[in-house]
Amino acid sequence: xxxxxxxxxxxxxxxxxxxxxxxxxxxxxxxxxxxxxxxxxxxxxxxxxxxxxxxxxxxxxxxxxxxxxxxxxxxxxxxxxxxxxxxxxxxxxxxxxxxxxxxxxxxxxxxxxx
Amino acid sequence: xxxxxxxxxxxxxxxxxxxxxxxxxxxxxxxxxxxxxxxxxxxxxxxxxxxxxxxxxxxxxxxxxxxxxxxxxxxxxxxxxxxxxxxxxxxxxxxxxxxxxxxxxxxxxxxxxxxx
Numbered sequence: 001x002x003x004x005x006x007x008x009x010x011x012x013x014x015x016x017x018x019x020x021x022x023x024x025x026x027x028x029x030x031x032x033x034x035x036x037x038x039x040x041x042x043x044x045x046x047x048x049x050x051x052x053x054x055x056x057x058x059x060x061x062x063x064x065x066x067x068x069x070x071x072x073x074x075x076x077x078x079x080x081x082x083x084x085x086x087x088x089x090x091x092x093x094x095x096x097x098x099x100x101x102x103x104x105x106x107x108x109x110x111x112x113x114x
Numbered sequence: 115x116x117x118x119x120x121x122x123x124x125x126x127x128x129x130x131x132x133x134x135x136x137x138x139x140x141x142x143x144x145x146x147x148x149x150x151x152x153x154x155x156x157x158x159x160x161x162x163x164x165x166x167x168x169x170x171x172x173x174x175x176x177x178x179x180x181x182x183x184x185x186x187x188x189x190x191x192x193x194x195x196x197x198x199x200x201x202x203x204x205x206x207x208x209x210x211x212x213x214x215x216x217x218x219x220x221x222x223x224x225x226x227x228x229x230x
Binding site: 009034036041042043044045046049090092099100101102104105106107 | 118145147154155156157159162164170172204206208209210217218219221222223224
């Protein structure tokens with residue numbers, strides 16, 4: 001079985017500061033990893049995904065994440081936060097033999113201060 | 115191309131009432147999923163359907179039933195609603211990429227359900 005742990009349910013940064021949202025995963029087989037963003041009263045939408053190609057993955061809105069197998073991590077970063085980045089972020093893990101089911105972390109709410 | 119649509123957007127039920135949440139996708143995806151989202155608990159899988167004609171239980175199936183009506187539609191039914199089922203419900207769909215890996219899931223806008 002696979003699992004995901006997101007460290008920190010709330011993260012607050014100043015506008016222009018580095019954003020770092022942490023995600024650690026557990027999987028007995030090579031995983032597929034995803035970061036999703038959820039704006040208030042909306043569904044989730046994909047930010048970026050790792051599917052065993054490049055370990056550094058670039059996504060939309062300037063976000064990127066690096067897959068580190070030795071650390072079982074897939075942390076999400078953005079060099080400079082913008083007010084519009086305020087949202088809830090979910091890390092998810094999937095494996096190839098599981099009908100596409102993903103296991104989601106509990107989410108991290110990002111607040112951006114002016 | 116509407117993606118994943120869900121109806122209704124909001125619903126208030128009394129304890130013991132029944133209702134069906136509807137979901138449809140127009141991306142020709144094989145797999146569909148129902149989740150519930152509660153504060154601080156992320157998304158929990160209720161039921162999923164790997165392909166038309168199949169359904170399986172997820173993490174929290176008690177109190178729910180599903181129907182994969184055809185490839186496009188996947189409905190979730192609450193037979194006798196309870197206050198513990200107050201939640202936001204999301205439908206999602208996904209499919210295989212070439213080479214065998216699954217693509218990401220595409221989500222609907224959600225149904226906000228309150229059970230009094």
